[in-house]
Amino acid sequence: MTTKQKTEARKPGTPGTFSRWVQRTMNARTNTKIRKGRAQLMGMDVLILKTVGRRSGEPRETPLAWFADGENAWLVVASGGGSHHPDWHANLMSHPDQAAVELPGSTATPVTPHTLAGPDRDDAWQRITATQPRYAKYQKKSDRQYPIVRLTSR
Template identity: 40%
Template structure:
């Protein structure tokens, strides 16, 4: 399983700063409380990752699409920016320490990045359902990573004692 998408050289610009952090936190709390399970008219989930460098738990709202065998597909689009979103690097560092929350239910998952024909099939499905992802791809020279999240069985993994 490889997470190997590097940042590009060209892409859109996203706003950042205290207002965007406030909005992200508000969206996350609404999705968790089930008061809001769509994001820009797409199904949304709360992705919980462990910081690649900090080891701190992070939550992000992302759009999802149904995958094969009851899996979930997500795209590390970041609106078509040149760089991957921070959560992509967190997932890459700890693919077995990812959880998702949908409609108030927490599901432990394992993440993998799709490549080749699997990615192409998933990408066609995603762009047919959500044309904006095709537009995001046009804004950047990096290939937008498509990740499959598969339900993990067994107990929740314990947090690491190290932050690195």
């Protein structure tokens, strides 16, 4: 099968091998910056979400923008480029007991994830989009509602 045939066989919006490699490379570089103490990227506070692969069981580390939600709690949005939930979300929901966050210049803190719904989600969404209006723009381009996950220190 040629590369062109493989590309044509994929569903639209499904990342290919090259784009996964690029994403992993960029994530690794971003994680290095966060570990060196860089607290913001593109004007947003960032952390490293540590999960376990839902199928592989391998450790995963994903840099994410986060929004404060009280003391020792962080909100993250599973936007995933709009068309589908990102891999980190599926990993987090599959192994919630093995999740942790690493803030710039600190060690990992175990967290408990909770997907927000109803008025809690609406309130969080209002706060997130007031801080970062780009999320509202992304949401308008998508047919699905982005999950918002509260990560609480345990």
